[in-house]
Amino acid sequence: MHTKTLFTASLLAVSTINAQSFLEVVQKTPELSLFSAIVASLNDTFTDLLKSVGPDDASRTILVPNDQAIQSFMVNNNIKSPADIPAEKVIPFLSYHVLLNNVSSAQFSSPGGAVVETKLQDEQYALLANNSGQVVYGTQKVTEEKKAAAIEIKSGVEGGAVQIVKQDVTFNQGLIHVVDGFLTLPTNCSKTIQHQGAERLVTYIKRLGLLNTLDSYPGATCFAPSDAAIERALPVLMNMTDAQLIDAIKFHTLLEAYYTPDLKDGQVIETSLAGASITVNIVDGDYYFNGVLAKTTNDIARNGVAYLLDGVCVLSCDADFKSFAS
Template identity: 25%
Template sequence: MRTMYHQLLVLGALASLCSAQNLTSVLAANNSTLSTLTSLVAARPALLATLGSAKNITILAPTNDAFSKLNTTGLSDADITAVLTYHVLSGTYPSSAFTNNSQFLPSLLVSSPYTSLSGGQVVDAKLADSKATLTTGLAQDSTVTTADVKFDGGVIHVIDTVLTIPASVSTTALDLNLTSLYGALNATSLASPVDSLTNLTIFAPNNQAFANIANLVSTLSTEQLVSILSYHVVNGTVGYSTDLKNGSSLATLGGGDVHVTLENGNVYVNSAKVLIPNILVANGVVHVIDNVLNPNNTSANPSATSAAYSGASTATDGAVPFTSGVSATTTVATAAATTTSGASASSTHSTGGAAIQTGAMGVAALFAAGALMVDL
């Protein structure tokens, strides 16, 4: 108790210098729920000073229970500071601003190596089952439990789960059981370059999409596979679902364009349907699709009866290409590999059964992407 009292005094003394006494008062008044957050902020004077002087911000405040679910083993002080910074949004967003459609709100997390997005990392904010919800890295959801706690710098929303900083493309692919994509990127030595790019959009075929062309994979040269994978990457443009407009085209890393169609509430890229939209990654966004795109067959017709790859079929033994020796890292179900549900550009975000990291491991996973040996 004495330690907590001292921390609150530190908050009060420092915050008064920063003209943020009301924030301190709010934290103190909610000590039974937010004492862990109070302790973590008090231990970081630079962050405290930022919060104390900031105006027009939104603080997403995890409860004590939310923090108790985290395994912080192996995290540095910089890592924990980054996690806390990700919970501060640039702008004041009352609960009335949340709608059924995703909004991608900028946070104060702008530094490398935690993000390489121009303008900083974002959170996906929307209403889910009429509840204000924030979706962050590894498709993890946090729900607002107490909304619109005002202080002189903006507003606080109390949330039930610590936000997960979006991870690299490789880590995210493993967590969502996109193991074919992960294996293919490694087979072509594209994994590291893709993880290092800034401001990108990836249309990520699920495992079933790769399985559907299994008979052709063995005939592809490395150069051909690089060309195909590069056609799934849009470099220099972060295309969230709200940016995917009907009839628009996006230039890919491979040089050709992909074409967006909105039809019957679904989003299509060429003739591939977006199954899971808006998976945030450290350097952009990933949309899971149901077919492997073909840079030599760029039909924008979602109703096309012919496959993107002529003569393609599954393997006779049911093998999924590029997955030998690769295992998903998640601890829960991984239906993202085979889901067939659609996703609207304006609909409430849903992982559609995608793998979600458990709360006890979510943050730690962001900083511990294990290296795997891939046997192709």
């Protein structure tokens, strides 16, 4: 009888929680008071944003910055009150925090992590195939500071990743994960790789007139040799013609966005250089492309994804490059 009573009480508790709307849950969570104030200042704008995801019973996941994150954002932008944040500026941020699927912490923690489409569809920040919304990448990492596994969410590279500090809070249309920062709106591929440490590659791209092509193609993958990798390869690069350099850059570009969950060990992918492909190898969680280690992975860009490489990927026929590959 006691067990049955507890079970019934648990069901009632779950039903009560699931019956709560997103706003009701946020308003009852102390560490989300500033987010609640922002939403209130927008009147029905955020509610309309949630409705635009789909029917009332559609599953969605909301990443909600906690008070500390919002206070930091306000200080950095010289904003005194949540009510002072202009709607036209905050809506892209909020759209990026609305995930179009019900994604639990367990899914983010699964091997390889998870890439999830968001409601951010403004072409200024999302230029992907089939007019898809921009994505985030979530995975579990062990941090040196906490010495424990934490779920990290990657967005645009300029702001760094955020961490989930409270997970799997339910509401009547999905899940809430509380995060310790705002996601960063993505920038073009060229700015993304430059920020990550491939400034010299961007210099080549600009000189060869490829910048607009790289930044305007919807849903690309850019393999970007680091500045140190370019330095090591200079003895060869300096003797290449512009046509050869253009082919080399094409060889480092894929015409689809491949995030790590899309990749398998031994996979061969065609590059944008006609007739040339690149081979993926995964060793102890590290990703190699034609034998070159990726120093960073899943760097979210406006028009796709980038990987910073520790060397220059080489065609099998380019023997001169092999000593500079890594």
